[in-house]
Amino acid sequence: MIQQSAVGSAGSFYGSLAGGVALFGDGRVDVSSNPSGASDFEFDTGLSAALRLGYDFGSLRLEGEISQIQADISNLDTVTGPVSVGSEYTSLGFMINGLWDFDFQPFVFSAGLGLGVSNSKFDEMSNAGFVAVAESEETVFAAQLILSAAYHLSENTSMGISYRYQMISDVNDQGFVDTELVSPSDMSFDNIDVSIFELFFTYEF
Numbered sequence: 001m002i003q004q005s006a007v008g009s010a011g012s013f014y015g016s017l018a019g020g021v022a023l024f025g026d027g028r029v030d031v032s033s034n035p036s037g038a039s040d041f042e043f044d045t046g047l048s049a050a051l052r053l054g055y056d057f058g059s060l061r062l063e064g065e066i067s068q069i070q071a072d073i074s075n076l077d078t079v080t081g082p083v084s085v086g087s088e089y090t091s092l093g094f095m096i097n098g099l100w101d102f103d104f105q106p107f108v109f110s111a112g113l114g115l116g117v118s119n120s121k122f123d124e125m126s127n128a129g130f131v132a133v134a135e136s137e138e139t140v141f142a143a144q145l146i147l148s149a150a151y152h153l154s155e156n157t158s159m160g161i162s163y164r165y166q167m168i169s170d171v172n173d174q175g176f177v178d179t180e181l182v183s184p185s186d187m188s189f190d191n192i193d194v195s196i197f198e199l200f201f202t203y204e205f
Helices: none
Strands: 012-024 027-031 039-043 046-056 060-078 081-104 107-122 125-127 130-133 136-152 157-168 171-175 185-189 192-204
Touching (some): 060 107
Antiparallel strands (some): 039 060, 046 060
16 A cells, blocks of 8 residues: 655655765776777776755655766776776766655665766776876766665654666766877766665655
8 A cells, every 4th residue: 555655744845965876887887999899898886875855745856966886997807808907986966856755664765866967976997197088077867766765764864765866877988098199088987877775764844
């Protein structure tokens, strides 16, 4: 039976804080000045944090989200083999989420979809002073699928766990890569897929 939403009666505002881990799919970057073509790389396990403010209509909720995910990049696969690099990826995301609640007191299960943008940034990928991939940054389209389960702590508070599958569009930029180049090279990063597992705390105002 569907009743009221995750933290109390319908017709109220709520806020939520969340944090967790981010597991990325493999990445791929194409530097136009590199004659050997595109190179693959792997993300280390990352971290995520988010602030959400929303309004509860009953079984339906709408919320705005500001989130950040971060992960290190340690290796770049080239035609001559893996190369150790020191780099970091960060995404500052802004989303509008719609969620449908299924209330089985004291538990609430939710499913939803989010749409928005991500300011995606790749730090320089270099080794021993040689820049293989320059720093790149672009604001791109992002979307996410959401599944969550919450437990009522009181009439106004709840906490729970959430899984978010986030899809971030490809990043295209220009930058100086080889120290011998005198002009910037076009660079293209493939779209990013990331699974986010988080804990959250929600308070109804």
